[in-house]
Amino acid sequence: MVEQSGPNLDLIFQALSDGTRRALLHTIAGRRLSVGELAAPYAEVMSLAAVSKHLDVLERAALIRRDREGKSRMVSLQPRPLEAAQDWLAFYNQFWSNSLDRLQAHFDSQTEKDS
Numbered sequence: 001m002v003e004q005s006g007p008n009l010d011l012i013f014q015a016l017s018d019g020t021r022r023a024l025l026h027t028i029a030g031r032r033l034s035v036g037e038l039a040a041p042y043a044e045v046m047s048l049a050a051v052s053k054h055l056d057v058l059e060r061a062a063l064i065r066r067d068r069e070g071k072s073r074m075v076s077l078q079p080r081p082l083e084a085a086q087d088w089l090a091f092y093n094q095f096w097s098n099s100l101d102r103l104q105a106h107f108d109s110q111t112e113k114d115s
Helices: 009-016 019-028 035-042 048-060 080-114
Strands: 064-069 072-077
Touching: 009 019, 009 048, 009 080, 019 035, 019 048, 019 064, 019 072, 035 048, 035 072, 048 064
Parallel strands: none
Antiparallel strands: 064 072
């Protein structure tokens, strides 16, 4: 069995795999909004319940936090799990960068041989 320490990358990437959820995260970056305010731009294309389900996925991945403020449920971004995802992606960015550098060096050496 694999032990989890820190954010669950499977849940994070699952949450980020949907464009609506990414847009919701973008909307709350740097500010707190009520669920109603967050759902308002989507009123013509999805119900409040559908937006709430997207928020459930984001909350399970620990990407957002919902609190009560009076009668409203306020939503705020929790960026730390995104750092874990960025760290994971950075490893592969370095891998691809090194691979592309080696490929360029190979092409350069072939061009020199052909000259």
